[in-house]
Amino acid sequence: MQIFSTFEYSSYIELAVSELERKGIKKEDIFIVPLNTRTEARRILDSLHRADGVSLIDLGMSLATAFSVIGASIGFKLSWGPIYWGIISAFIGFILGLGIKLFMFKVIKKKQRLLRGKHSEVILIVDCNAMDAEVVEQTLWKNLALGVSKVRADRL
Known part of the structure; x- marks a missing residue:
């Protein structure tokens, strides 16, 4: 089973990883991916195929x-x-x-x-047994994960 979670970039990721290792999850089964944040400004005008839901001409x-x-x-x-x-x-x-x-x-x-609010900047992927999934999920939530999702490996 794989468990995906997103975090803000903070020390809570390290705390979560060290706690998972203490609970028996191997280092090779933990994968951390940092996300690149948007560097360019958003476009103001929409094209025919892309719209962001912001209308500039309604008030006009x-x-x-x-x-x-x-x-x-x-x-x-x-x-x-x-x-x-x-x-x-x-x-x-x-x-x-x-x-x-x-x-x-x-x-x-x-x-x-x-x-405004928090932005996910890091994805943490944990590969574990189905029996350990609940413990891993609770550990991630306890260490302030922004979101957690479980995926069964046999359905991939």
Whole structure:
């Protein structure tokens, strides 16, 4: 049976490994893999085939609609008429909404992403008997694993 777990990079990994060795798991059956973290910044604009669920134009479209209605209403009293003023105010509303959304994504959300929760940086794989699986799992949880999963070797 193989047990996979993820950890933050800390001394708890070493504590977990030494505790597993004390409980009879051989060093050859413990495999540790460090993960490479993202070094480049995330892309702002999505492509046709990749989307991250963040929309930059939703607020812009909403403000464009609201501004165009207001601009068209006021345009009846202005010299160019309601159609031109509706289009001009829709463009202004869209640019304003896009600017607000870009500011929120680049400044505010970036700080939240940096400060938010824990990130798994190391994967620990333990190859053990089915009888030892529960002990290994409890040891990993006790040493602050972020996630633990068991895979039976006969089903691979």
